[in-house]
Amino acid sequence: MSTTTTSYSISALAQEFGITTRTIRFYEDKGLLSPERRGQTRIYSPEDRVRLKLILRGKRLGFSLDESREIIDMYDPSKGNVDQLNRLLERIDAKRQQLRQQQRDIEKMLAQLDEATARTRAALKEQTS
Amino acid sequence: MSTTTTSYSISALAQEFGITTRTIRFYEDKGLLSPERRGQTRIYSPEDRVRLKLILRGKRLGFSLDESREIIDMYDPSKGNVDQLNRLLERIDAKRQQLRQQQRDIEKMLAQLDEATARTRAALKEQTS
DNA sequence: GTTGACCTTTACGTTAACGTAAACGTCAAT
DNA sequence: ATTGACGTTTACGTTAACGTAAAGGTCAAC
Structure with missing residues (x-):
């Protein structure tokens, strides 16, 4: 070995x-x-x-760094009694939902950027004509 | 009307x-x-x-608020000559890539949370046995 | 043996994004 | 006419996440 x-x-x-x-x-x-x-x-x-x-x-x-620390610590549930482990499961789920919210936000922003690109291209055509 | x-x-x-x-x-x-x-x-x-x-x-x-302002302003490319409009297109694309990076980050973090949930459930089974 | 490239600690400075309070104006209700 | 709910401006305070020196230790290379 x-x-x-x-x-x-x-x-x-x-x-x-x-x-x-x-x-x-x-x-x-x-x-x-x-x-x-x-x-x-x-x-x-x-x-x-x-x-x-x-x-x-x-x-x-x-x-924030505190949030990151929390997430990192979630990976190792070594310590804790049943109550603490259950609370941990809830916190994990909360983070999951936050991330899903971010996913939705990103989708909307990407759509907004597509719109912006289209408008800008249109403005360019105006200028070049 | x-x-x-x-x-x-x-x-x-x-x-x-x-x-x-x-x-x-x-x-x-x-x-x-x-x-x-x-x-x-x-x-x-x-x-x-x-x-x-x-x-x-x-x-x-x-x-940041500055970034948000930038994104909001992207929606209205009324002002600007050809050069500025082209630079705008580039900035829009940069933001798009940043958002795509965030999407990847979220995917990985969600996977990490799934792992965390599994481990926590396992730890719970240990406790309950 | 001194120069250069690393490493260390200590500590004050900076920026963003507000919080918190003070002091005041307006207007409808009691 | 005073209370309460709203609005305003001005201004100092706070926290997070570092930046930026300053002052010094180590160690290989020239």
């Missing part, structure tokens, strides 16, 4: 995702990441990288 | 959309709304209402 342990430096991750190291440290400060340390230096695992990816995905959807 | 002119007070709109009057005035301050006035009092037209709806839709998608 062989195990290959990939790891990343903070600047490597920053470059890959087009963010600054400040941002990554900020996420750690907010409890969204907790990389290991070799001395003072942060060492990021593939799992850390995945978490960062999820954070940035949430960001693209307009989620 | 008959014309019915519907209008809204600021508090009526605030209540309908679940926001505060402060927020509506703030949007006006930022140039996103420009209602008529009867004396000092603001009078909102159906078009103003639509604009407000678009702003809030953008907000749900994580857009």
